[in-house]
Amino acid sequence: MEASQEINLLIDTVRRFVETEMIPHEDEIDRLGHVPEEIGRTIEAKSKELGLYACNLPEEVGGGGLGYGPMSLIEREYGKTSHALQSWAARPTELLMACEGDQREQYLLPAVRGEKRELFALTEPDAGSDVMGMKSNARRDGDDWILNGSKHFVSGPCMPDFAIVFAATGEDETPRGPRKRITAFLVDVGASGFVCRQGTRCVSYRGYNTYELHFDNVRLSSEKVLGEEGHGLELAGKWLGMGRIWVGATCCGKAERILSMATDWAANRKQFGKPIGAFQATGFRLADGAINLRAADLMVKDAVSRAENGSMSDADAAMVKVFCSEMLNNIADDAVQIFGGMGLMEEMPIQRFWRDSRLERIWDGTSEIQRHIITRSILRPLGA
Numbered sequence: 001m002e003a004s005q006e007i008n009l010l011i012d013t014v015r016r017f018v019e020t021e022m023i024p025h026e027d028e029i030d031r032l033g034h035v036p037e038e039i040g041r042t043i044e045a046k047s048k049e050l051g052l053y054a055c056n057l058p059e060e061v062g063g064g065g066l067g068y069g070p071m072s073l074i075e076r077e078y079g080k081t082s083h084a085l086q087s088w089a090a091r092p093t094e095l096l097m098a099c100e101g102d103q104r105e106q107y108l109l110p111a112v113r114g115e116k117r118e119l120f121a122l123t124e125p126d127a128g129s130d131v132m133g134m135k136s137n138a139r140r141d142g143d144d145w146i147l148n149g150s151k152h153f154v155s156g157p158c159m160p161d162f163a164i165v166f167a168a169t170g171e172d173e174t175p176r177g178p179r180k181r182i183t184a185f186l187v188d189v190g191a192s193g194f195v196c197r198q199g200t201r202c203v204s205y206r207g208y209n210t211y212e213l214h215f216d217n218v219r220l221s222s223e224k225v226l227g228e229e230g231h232g233l234e235l236a237g238k239w240l241g242m243g244r245i246w247v248g249a250t251c252c253g254k255a256e257r258i259l260s261m262a263t264d265w266a267a268n269r270k271q272f273g274k275p276i277g278a279f280q281a282t283g284f285r286l287a288d289g290a291i292n293l294r295a296a297d298l299m300v301k302d303a304v305s306r307a308e309n310g311s312m313s314d315a316d317a318a319m320v321k322v323f324c325s326e327m328l329n330n331i332a333d334d335a336v337q338i339f340g341g342m343g344l345m346e347e348m349p350i351q352r353f354w355r356d357s358r359l360e361r362i363w364d365g366t367s368e369i370q371r372h373i374i375t376r377s378i379l380r381p382l383g384a
């Protein structure tokens with residue numbers, strides 16, 4: 001079978017999986033505000049059966065070994081439904097590939113097999129966009145580290161088994177002044193002094209949980225350092241870059257679904273004896289949505305090919321994140337307008353998509369932070 005046929009088959013499989021195992025539960029989980037364990041575990045089991053669990057990680061560690069191209073198409077399909085459901089079909093963070101020695105048996109391989117779930121814990125109450133403002137810190141005590149601090153808004157579908165926690169482990173002198181050394185640690189839920197509890201509830205992707213993490217003198221052996229001491233941000237950066245492309249892809253999938261609902265409504269809802277789509281003010285919203293979705297899909301495709309040949313920059317990823325998330329928000333908002341009052345009624349899914357879409361401009365770095373990254377890439381070469 002040709003590679004393109006194989007990819008088409010794979011995408012058909014994911015599409016059917018989303019349609020049969022996820023979309024039918026969307027309204028219920030939005031109303032309940034949580035995903036009933038049975039539904040989550042069924043999605044998890046089915047994704048293993050289909051070979052989709054950990055499909056993003058290399059075959060040599062038991063993953064699906066899919067490249068960036070197929071992964072972007074899979075993320076696009078998953079984007080059509082709620083993150084609260086699709087995240088049960090886990091794609092563990094690629095950061096775990098930095099595991100070495102015993103860490104592979106303790107964290108990487110169980111995550112690939114679906115025996116353990118991880119969290120990515122960077123954000124703190126006083127340090128969101130300003131990552132370097134983090135107060136979480138770890139100090140040496142003999143060969144061990146003692147971790148203190150807290151994190152919030154750290155998200156996942158269910159209570160995790162461990163968290164990848166970023167903390168300051170000292171300060172370096174640089175030409176731009178002192179800079180915190182950030183190190184990534186693998187911290188087990190249940191470790192003495194570590195409290196992980198469910199945090200505040202988000203109105204986007206209801207049922208997708210956020211957690212608060214508190215560390216009170218948590219003793220960690222040196223084997224709990226992920227990657228190299230002081231190189232946590234480089235590690236996080238690798239993951240955040242591709243993460244922003246996956247956000248772009250999910251935005252395209254969701255935008256396609258919203259546009260299709262809005263188009264249906266515009267073709268069937270009649271006012272003044274005509275379908276409302278026949279009024280230019282409505283029809284042009286659909287046209288603009290179609291143009292911008294096409295452009296967003298092409299941006300994702302372009303970034304994927306840059307990532308494949310190793311030339312994707314931080315600014316490339318930031319452009320995709322801003323453009324796709326704002327494209328999605330414009331389409332979601334226009335869809336509410338096309339639906340009129342019905343767009344805001346709980347009986348209709350449009351208000352849910354509108355709420356869900358809003359998060360995409362915030363997590364994985366806000367639109368403002370992405371623009372800051374792009375501006376820096378334009379001005380820095382000029383010394384400004």
Ligand SMILES: Cc1cc2nc3c(=O)[nH]c(=O)nc-3n(C[C@H](O)[C@H](O)[C@H](O)COP(=O)(O)OP(=O)(O)OC[C@H]3O[C@@H](n4cnc5c(N)ncnc54)[C@H](O)[C@@H]3O)c2cc1C
Pocket residue numbers: 120121122123127128129130152153154155156202210359362363364365366367368369372
């Ligand atoms: C549902 C959800 C899930 C999340 N999951 C995770 C997770 O798993 N792991 C994790 O570590 N984090 C996670 N986050 C955190 C997310 O990445 C942060 O919310 C985001 O980076 C913004 O930080 P903040 O909320 O503290 O906003 P702030 O940094 O306080 O920003 C508030 C506003 O100020 C603007 N602003 C801040 N600084 C600047 C500047 N220099 N220039 C211009 N504007 C600026 C921002 O753009 C924003 O508009 C999650 C958040 C949510 C809501």
